[in-house]
Amino acid sequence: MKSKTIRRWSFIHTWNSLICTAFLLMLALTGLPLIFSHEIDHLLGDSPELREMPANTPHLNLQQLVDAAKAHRPHEVMQYFGSDDDEPNAVFAIMAATAGTEPNSSHTFMLDARTGEALEVPSANGGLMMFILRLHVDMFAGLPGKLLLAFMGILFVLAIVSGTVLYLPFMRRHEFATVRTDKSRRLRWLDLHNLLGVVTLTWALVVGVTGVISACADLIIDAWRNDSLNAMIEPYRDAPPLTHLAPATRLLDIADRAAPDMRPDFIAFPGTRFSSEHHYAVFMKGNTHLTAHLLTPVLIDASTLEVTAVGDRPWYMDAMGMSQPLHFGDYGGMAMKILWAALDLLTIVVLGSGLYLWWVRRRAAKENAR
Numbered sequence: 001m002k003s004k005t006i007r008r009w010s011f012i013h014t015w016n017s018l019i020c021t022a023f024l025l026m027l028a029l030t031g032l033p034l035i036f037s038h039e040i041d042h043l044l045g046d047s048p049e050l051r052e053m054p055a056n057t058p059h060l061n062l063q064q065l066v067d068a069a070k071a072h073r074p075h076e077v078m079q080y081f082g083s084d085d086d087e088p089n090a091v092f093a094i095m096a097a098t099a100g101t102e103p104n105s106s107h108t109f110m111l112d113a114r115t116g117e118a119l120e121v122p123s124a125n126g127g128l129m130m131f132i133l134r135l136h137v138d139m140f141a142g143l144p145g146k147l148l149l150a151f152m153g154i155l156f157v158l159a160i161v162s163g164t165v166l167y168l169p170f171m172r173r174h175e176f177a178t179v180r181t182d183k184s185r186r187l188r189w190l191d192l193h194n195l196l197g198v199v200t201l202t203w204a205l206v207v208g209v210t211g212v213i214s215a216c217a218d219l220i221i222d223a224w225r226n227d228s229l230n231a232m233i234e235p236y237r238d239a240p241p242l243t244h245l246a247p248a249t250r251l252l253d254i255a256d257r258a259a260p261d262m263r264p265d266f267i268a269f270p271g272t273r274f275s276s277e278h279h280y281a282v283f284m285k286g287n288t289h290l291t292a293h294l295l296t297p298v299l300i301d302a303s304t305l306e307v308t309a310v311g312d313r314p315w316y317m318d319a320m321g322m323s324q325p326l327h328f329g330d331y332g333g334m335a336m337k338i339l340w341a342a343l344d345l346l347t348i349v350v351l352g353s354g355l356y357l358w359w360v361r362r363r364a365a366k367e368n369a370r
Contacts (some may be wrong), residue, residue, distance in 0.1 A: 002283055004351065006166065009132075009162050009165050009166050010162075010166060012159075012162040013162035013163050014150055014358065015158075016138075016155045016159040016162065017128075017159040017163075017207070017354050017358075018358060019152075019155055020152040020153075020155040020159065020354055021154050021351050022353055023149065023152040024152065024156055024347075025289055025348065025352070026135070026136075027136060027149070027152075028344055028347055028348045028351065029348070030132050030133075030136040031038050031136055031344055032341060032345070033050045033129070033132055034129075034132060034133060034136060035328055035337050035340050035341050036341070037123075037129055037133070037328075037330055038086075038338060039167050040129060041123045041129060044127075044128070044129075045121070045127070045242045046121070046122045047121070048110050048119035048120065049122070050089055050090060050112050050119070051091075051115075051117075053114055053225075054114075054120055055064055057089075057114045058114065058132075059089070059113040059114055059250045060113060060114065060115070060116055060366070062081070062249055062250075062251055062252060063247040063248045063249040064116060064249075064269075064321075065081070065091060065093075065111050065113065065116060066078060066248050067116075068116030068117075068118065069093040069095060069109075069111060069118070072109065072111075072118035073095050073107065073109075074164050075097075076095040076096055076107070077095060077096065077097070077098060077271075078092045078094075078095055078099075078267065078269045078270075079095060079101070079106055079268070079269055079272050080093070080094040080095075080266055080267060080272065080274075081101060081263060081266060081267040081269075082094070082095055082265065082266035082267075083265065083266070084249075085292075087110075088112055089112065089113050089114055090110050090111065090112060091110070091113055092107070092108060092109070092111075093109055093110070093111055093118075094106050094107070094108050094123075094270055095107055095109075098271075099269060099270065099272050100269030100271055100272065100273070101245060104134075104142075106120055107125055108124035108125055109121055109301055110117050111190070113342070113359055118285070134362075137149075137214075137215075138329045141292075142356060143218050143329055146200075146215045146217075146218060147215065147216075149211070149215045150211075150212045150215035150216050152226070153208050153211045153212035153215060154212060156208045157205065157209060157212070160201065160204055160205055160208065163194070163197050163215070163348050164197075164198070164201060167194050167197070167198060171274060172196065175247060178191060178195075179191040179192055179195060186360050186361075188217070188358065189353050191355055191358060192349075192353060192359060193350060193353040193354055196346050196347075196349055196350045196353075197350050198344065200343050200350060201348050203340075203343040203347075204343075204347060205294070206326065207327060209323075210324070210326050210327040211325035211327055213319055213320055213322075213323040213349055214320070214324050214327055216320075217320055219326075220316050220319075220320045221273065221320075222315065223314075223316060224305070224314060224316070224317055225273070226309055227312075227314065227324050228312065228314055228317075229285070229297075230275070232297075232299055232308070232309035232311055233276040233278070233279065233299070233309075234310075235253070235308070236276060236277075236278045236279075236308075238360055239278055241277065242270060242277055242278050242302055242303060243303075244303050245270065246301075246302060246303055246304065246305050248280065250305065251282055251300060252264050252267075252282065253268060253318055254282075254298075254300055254305060254307060255282035255284060255298040255300065255307075255313070256284075258298055258307045258310050259298055259310060260283040261287065262284035262285060262286060262287065262296060263284065263287060264282055264283070264285075264287040264298045265283045265284065265295055266283050267280060267281070267283070268280070268281040268282075268283070270302045270319035274297070275299070276299070277299065277300055277307065278302055278303070279299045279300060279301060280299075280300040280302050280309060281297050281298070281299055281300075282297070282298045282300065283295040283296070283297050283298075284296045284297075285300060289331065290322075290331075291321050291323075293321045293325055294313060294314055294318055294321050294322070295313070295321060296310065296311060296312075297309075297311040298310050298311075299311070322362075326347075329341075341351050
């Protein structure tokens with residue numbers, strides 16, 4: 001590789017890395033506990049426990065659960081109902097002052113599906129893990145914070161690509177995993193930095209790209225609302241305001257008939273971000289581990305309970321749905337979480353050693369200048 005080309009790639013790698021390293025260190029450090037968020041919630045006692053009841057205890061119907069949620073928070077309105085595969089006897093309810101309240105101002109709690117008993121979920125409304133999640137997702141700055149982190153993710157991907165290009169000539173001259181222990185400390189750290197960078201290359205690219213996609217989730221959802229959702233609710237554009245809300249009792253049965261071979265993930269009530277002023281939206285997911293993150297909306301008229309549309313999944317919504325669990329290693333159980341944590345720790349070493357190498361090189365340049 002020509003020296004001019006090497007200098008160009010070195011410039012790209014150095015400055016992309018320096019600009020994003022502080023943010024990436026924050027993301028790597030906060031991402032580590034988030035990989036084990038469910039386990040940490042249980043350890044801290046932030047996961048509510050349902051009371052012991054006979055295995056065949058029947059569940060309340062959906063409208064009874066809606067009534068139970070409203071009785072628990074009588075001055076708020078329903079936004080969402082969601083299920084949890086790990087707790088089949090419970091549903092998660094999200095309520096707020098208005099249907100259009102933004103997510104960070106909503107309140108999440110659990111309902112026992114058999115009794116309607118409301119159980120608070122501290123970790124979903126504050127506490128240590130929510131603090132770490134907000135810091136990781138948007139640095140408590142909302143959309144501007146998310147877009148800043150998305151930009152840092154792009155710089156990270158460019159740093160990975162440029163670092164790989166710079167490492168290729170070294171690999172042609174030496175065996176893989178060579179660390180020149182007989183050389184200076186700076187060269188030893190340089191070799192270790194390059195080696196760990198190559199070892200974590202694929203994982204870092206996956207986490208970097210999925211992190212950028214996840215950080216742009218608000219923009220992706222807005223694009224879906226402006227494109228797919230608007231097309232599905234076009235017949236209701238000039239409809240009068242909803243005056244009668246049909247009971248939610250049969251929503252899941254109706255959605256199941258409209259989207260067979262799928263199962264419900266969550267319900268968006270009228271007026272929320274994922275529905276319209278005139279519809280219940282039941283989001284159905286696939287039955288396999290992979291398709292369980294791909295959602296298909298079934299729009300149900302909130303006054304007549306007629307299915308008005310079964311939405312297609314735009315590619316960008318599929319990309320967002322698959323990127324978020326992959327970003328945190330939620331696809332493969334505990335084994336994948338441990339692997340994700342180990343690679344995260346190695347990435348922290350790569351980032352720290354990169355800062356050290358830049359500082360040593362800068363100090364040496366100043367000494368030479370003197």
